[in-house]
Amino acid sequence: MSVCEILSVGTEILLGDILNTNSRFLSRALANMGISVLYHETVGDNEQRLYDAVKRALGRSDIVITTGGLGPTPDDITRDVCTKAFGYGLVFRPELADQIKEYFDRSGRQMAESNLRQAYAPEEATVFRNHNGTAPGLGMKKDGKCLVLLPGPPFEAEPMFRQSVVPFLEEYRTCTIVSHQVRTMGIGESSMAQIAGELLDGENPTVAPYCKTGEAYLRVSARAATAAEADRLSAPVINEIEKRLGEYIYGIDVNGIEEAAVPLLKEAGLTVAVAESCTAGLVAKRITDVPGASKVFHHGIITYSNDVKIKALGVNPETLRKHGAVSEETATEMAQGVRKVSGADIGISVTGFAGPDSDEPGKAPGLIYTALSAEGTTLCEKIETGRNDRDYNRFVASSRALNLLRRYLISIASKENTR
Amino acid sequence: MSVCEILSVGTEILLGDILNTNSRFLSRALANMGISVLYHETVGDNEQRLYDAVKRALGRSDIVITTGGLGPTPDDITRDVCTKAFGYGLVFRPELADQIKEYFDRSGRQMAESNLRQAYAPEEATVFRNHNGTAPGLGMKKDGKCLVLLPGPPFEAEPMFRQSVVPFLEEYRTCTIVSHQVRTMGIGESSMAQIAGELLDGENPTVAPYCKTGEAYLRVSARAATAAEADRLSAPVINEIEKRLGEYIYGIDVNGIEEAAVPLLKEAGLTVAVAESCTAGLVAKRITDVPGASKVFHHGIITYSNDVKIKALGVNPETLRKHGAVSEETATEMAQGVRKVSGADIGISVTGFAGPDSDEPGKAPGLIYTALSAEGTTLCEKIETGRNDRDYNRFVASSRALNLLRRYLISIASKENTR
Numbered sequence: 001m002s003v004c005e006i007l008s009v010g011t012e013i014l015l016g017d018i019l020n021t022n023s024r025f026l027s028r029a030l031a032n033m034g035i036s037v038l039y040h041e042t043v044g045d046n047e048q049r050l051y052d053a054v055k056r057a058l059g060r061s062d063i064v065i066t067t068g069g070l071g072p073t074p075d076d077i078t079r080d081v082c083t084k085a086f087g088y089g090l091v092f093r094p095e096l097a098d099q100i101k102e103y104f105d106r107s108g109r110q111m112a113e114s115n116l117r118q119a120y121a122p123e124e125a126t127v128f129r130n131h132n133g134t135a136p137g138l139g140m141k142k143d144g145k146c147l148v149l150l151p152g153p154p155f156e157a158e159p160m161f162r163q164s165v166v167p168f169l170e171e172y173r174t175c176t177i178v179s180h181q182v183r184t185m186g187i188g189e190s191s192m193a194q195i196a197g198e199l200l201d202g203e204n205p206t207v208a209p210y211c212k213t214g215e216a217y218l219r220v221s222a223r224a225a226t227a228a229e230a231d232r233l234s235a236p237v238i239n240e241i242e243k244r245l246g247e248y249i250y251g252i253d254v255n256g257i258e259e260a261a262v263p264l265l266k267e268a269g270l271t272v273a274v275a276e277s278c279t280a281g282l283v284a285k286r287i288t289d290v291p292g293a294s295k296v297f298h299h300g301i302i303t304y305s306n307d308v309k310i311k312a313l314g315v316n317p318e319t320l321r322k323h324g325a326v327s328e329e330t331a332t333e334m335a336q337g338v339r340k341v342s343g344a345d346i347g348i349s350v351t352g353f354a355g356p357d358s359d360e361p362g363k364a365p366g367l368i369y370t371a372l373s374a375e376g377t378t379l380c381e382k383i384e385t386g387r388n389d390r391d392y393n394r395f396v397a398s399s400r401a402l403n404l405l406r407r408y409l410i411s412i413a414s415k416e417n418t419r
Numbered sequence: 420m421s422v423c424e425i426l427s428v429g430t431e432i433l434l435g436d437i438l439n440t441n442s443r444f445l446s447r448a449l450a451n452m453g454i455s456v457l458y459h460e461t462v463g464d465n466e467q468r469l470y471d472a473v474k475r476a477l478g479r480s481d482i483v484i485t486t487g488g489l490g491p492t493p494d495d496i497t498r499d500v501c502t503k504a505f506g507y508g509l510v511f512r513p514e515l516a517d518q519i520k521e522y523f524d525r526s527g528r529q530m531a532e533s534n535l536r537q538a539y540a541p542e543e544a545t546v547f548r549n550h551n552g553t554a555p556g557l558g559m560k561k562d563g564k565c566l567v568l569l570p571g572p573p574f575e576a577e578p579m580f581r582q583s584v585v586p587f588l589e590e591y592r593t594c595t596i597v598s599h600q601v602r603t604m605g606i607g608e609s610s611m612a613q614i615a616g617e618l619l620d621g622e623n624p625t626v627a628p629y630c631k632t633g634e635a636y637l638r639v640s641a642r643a644a645t646a647a648e649a650d651r652l653s654a655p656v657i658n659e660i661e662k663r664l665g666e667y668i669y670g671i672d673v674n675g676i677e678e679a680a681v682p683l684l685k686e687a688g689l690t691v692a693v694a695e696s697c698t699a700g701l702v703a704k705r706i707t708d709v710p711g712a713s714k715v716f717h718h719g720i721i722t723y724s725n726d727v728k729i730k731a732l733g734v735n736p737e738t739l740r741k742h743g744a745v746s747e748e749t750a751t752e753m754a755q756g757v758r759k760v761s762g763a764d765i766g767i768s769v770t771g772f773a774g775p776d777s778d779e780p781g782k783a784p785g786l787i788y789t790a791l792s793a794e795g796t797t798l799c800e801k802i803e804t805g806r807n808d809r810d811y812n813r814f815v816a817s818s819r820a821l822n823l824l825r826r827y828l829i830s831i832a833s834k835e836n837t838r
Contacts, residue, residue: 013459014456014457014459015446016442016443016456017447018443020443023439024437025435029435031434031435038462039460040427040461041458042442042459043457049457049458274721279704281695281704282704288700293723299720299723300699300720300723301720302693302718303717303718305717307717
C-alpha cells in the first residue's frame with residue numbers, strides 16, 4: 001500500500017496565526033481512497049528547511065502533497081524549491097499566463113506583474129486549474145514518487161483536490177471508503193452505544209459513536225472497490241440501527257435537526273410559529289437557515305420578560321406567579337399563545353435558564369421547557385442539561401424544540417397513513 | 420534565540436478524524452514568549468516512527484513539545500518512547516497514583532487499573548498536574564535540550580500549558596508579545612489599511628489588517644520585556660488609530676459588535692426591541708448572547724411574511740405594495756412599529772434578501788436595509804454585500820443593525836455630554 005505525507009508550508013502556521021485545516025481535509029480525503037498518511041509536517045517560508053523537508057518526505061513516502069507558498073510574493077517559494085528537489089526545472093507556460101489574466105478579468109481587478117511568477121511550471125508537470133484563485137496546482141510523477149503542490153487557501157485547495165488531484169492519484173487508490181452519519185436526538189452517547197451493541201464490533205462497515213453539542217450520532221464507514229459497493233455493505237447495518245434506535249434518529253447525513261423538521265412541515269403543508277424566551281431567536285434563526293423556510297414559517301415572538309409573555313402571548317399572570325417563567329405551565333401557555341396570535345397551525349415555545357445565573361432559587365442553569373401546541377394536541381418536554389454553559393444550553397434548547405416539532409409531525413403523518 | 424518544535428502524536432490526526440488545534444495554540448503562546456517555532460510534525464501511534472521523530476526533533480531544536488498519547492490504553496506510547504529517546508527511565512511515582520485516584524473520586528467514576536500507567540514518570544522529570552483529566556504532563560531538561568509532554572485533549576493541554584509549562588520555559592523567554600485587536604465596522608479591509616497608512620510599516624508595535632465575516636480589524640502587537648511595557652509601546656499607536664478611524668471603531672479586544680452595543684444600552688438606561696425579517700432572530704440572539712441583556716431587551720418580533728409585517732408591526736400595506744418588503748420605507752416602518760408595539764425606547768429592524776434567491780426582480784441577494792426608531796430620530800442604512808451567501812448575508816445584516824444601534828447610542832451620549 002502506498003504511503004503519503006502532507007507538507008504544509010507557511011510561517012503564519014508556525015506563528016499560530018492560522019489553523020492548519022488543509023492537513024485534516026487532505027487526510028480524510030486520502031483515507032477515503034485507502035491511501036495511508038504517515039506524517040504531517042509544517043515548515044516556514046525558509047528555502048533550506050523546505051528543501052530538506054521535501055527531500056526527507058520523498059525519501060520515506062510514495063506521495064508527498066504540499067500546501068501553501070504558491071502565491072506571487074517573494075516569500076512564496078514552494079514552487080521553486082519543490083521543483084528543484086524533484087529534479088525538474090521551471091519554464092514559462094503561456095497558457096497559464098492566459099488563465100491568470102482571465103481570472104483577473106473575470107473578477108474585475110488589475111493584475112500585478114508579479115502574478116506572472118505563477119505561470120511557471122516544469123514541462124513534465126500536470127497543471128491543476130485553480131477556479132478560485134490565481135495559483136495553479138502542480139502534479140509530478142517520476143521513479144515511483146509523486147509530488148503534488150496545492151495552494152494554501154482552503155477554498156482554493158479543496159475544490160482543486162476534489163476535481164483534479166483525486167483523478168491524478170487514482171492509480172494509488174486501494175479502495176473507496178464511504179461514511180454515513182446516523183444522527184439522533186434525545187439519547188446520550190453511551191446509551192446509544194449500548195443499544196447499538198455488537199454493531200460497534202463490525203469491521204466492514206465499522207460503526208463508531210460520537211457526540212456533538214447535545215446530540216449523539218453513529219458513523220458507519222464501509223470500505224469497498226466502489227462507492228456503490230460500499231453503500232451496499234452499509235445498507236443492512238444502517239437498517240438495523242434504524243430498527244434499534246427508532247424515533248431517536250432524526251436523519252442520515254443531514255446537518256442538523258432543522259434540516260429534518262422543516263421538510264416535514266413542507267410535506268404536511270403546515271405552518272409553525274415560535275415563542276422564545278431563553279433561546280431569544282435561535283429557534284427561528286435555525287428554521288430559517290433552511291432555504292425556502294418562508295413557506296412554513298412567518299411569525300416569531302421573542303418574550304424576554306414576564307410582561308411581554310403576558311402582553312404579547314396572553315400568558316396568564318397567575319401562571320407566572322404560581323409556577324415561574326421556567327415551568328411546564330408557562331411553556332405550554334406560550335406555545336398556545338403564539339399559535340393563537342399568529343394564526344399558525346403549530347406553536348412551539350422555549351423557556352429556560354441558559355446561565356450563567358438562574359433567576360429563581362432552586363432552579364439550576366440548564367433547566368429548560370419546550371412545548372408544542374396544535375389542533376387537539378399539547379406537548380411539553382422538560383430538559384436538564386446539568387451544565388452552566390450559556391451557549392450550550394441555548395443551542396440544546398433550540399434543538400430539542402425542533403425535535404419536539406419533528407416528533408409531532410411524524411406522529412400525525414403516521415396517523416394519516418393508517419387511516 | 421532558542422528554537423522549538425511541536426510534535427503531535429495520534430493516528431486520529433493522520434486519519435483526519437480530528438483537527439490539530441494544539442499546534443496552533445502552542446505556536447501562538449510560544450510566539451508571545453519570543454520563542455521561535457520552526458517545525459510542526461505529526462506522527463501516528465507507532466513506536467519506531469515516534470522514536471525517530473523525537474530524536475530528529477531533539478537533534479535540530481532546543482525545545483520539543485509533544486501532545487497526545489499519554490492516555491491509559493496500549494496505543495498511548497508517548498510517555499514510554501519519549502522518555503527512552505531522552506535517555507531516562509520510568510519509575511512508579513506513588514504521589515501521581517494518588518492524584519489520579521483523587522481525580523476519579525472527584526468525578527465519581529471508577530478507576531480502571533490501566534490508569535496507573537499514568538503514574539509512571541522519570542525520576543528527573545518535573546510533573547505538571549492535570550486538573551482536567553488523569554494524564555499528568557512531564558517536563559525534562561538535560562544538556563541544553565528540553566522535552567515537554569502534554570496530553571492530547573485541548574481542554575487538558577491548554578490550561579496545563581498556561582499554568583505549568585510557561586513557568587517551566589521561563590529561561591527561554593526572550594520577550595513578551597502582547598496583541599490587541601482594534602475592531603471596526605462599516606469600512607472595508609483595504610480602505611481601513613489605507614487610512615492606517617504608514618502605521619502598518621511600524622516594527623514595534625507591528626500593525627496588521629485582517630478581515631472577518633463582514634468586518635475589518637487591525638492587530639497591534641508589541642514586543643517588550645514585560646506585558647506592561649508592551650502595552651506602553653502600543654498605547655500611542657492605538658490612540659493614533661482611534662483618531663484616524665474614529666467612529667468605525669466599535670471596540671478594542673471585544674468579541675463582537677453585540678459586546679459593544681449592549682453595555683452602551685445599559686449605560687444609557689434604555690431598552691431596545693427588534694423586528695427582524697431576513698435575519699429571523701439572529702439580532703435578538705446576538706443581543707442575548709451578552710449575559711445580563713435581559714435588563715435592556717424584552718421583546719423581539721420576527722416577521723417572515725408581508726402579512727405579519729402588517730399585522731404584528733403595523734406596516735402600511737401600501738408601503739409594501741409600492742416599495743417592496745426590502746426597502747428603506749418598509750425597514751423604517753418596521754422599526755417604528757416594533758418600538759410602538761413593545762413600548763421600548765428604541766426599535767431596530769432588518770429586512771433584506773439573504774439568498775440564495777431574491778424574490779423581487781432587480782433586487783439582488785445581499786441587499787439589506789436596517790433601520791432604527793427612537794424619540795425624535797429615524798435612521799436607515801442600506802447595505803449591499805454583493806454576495807449570494809445566506810449565512811454571510813444574515814450575519815452581516817445582524818452586525819450592521821447592532822452597529823446602527825451603537826452609533827445612535829454614541830450620538831446621544833455625546834449630546835448629553837455637551838449639554
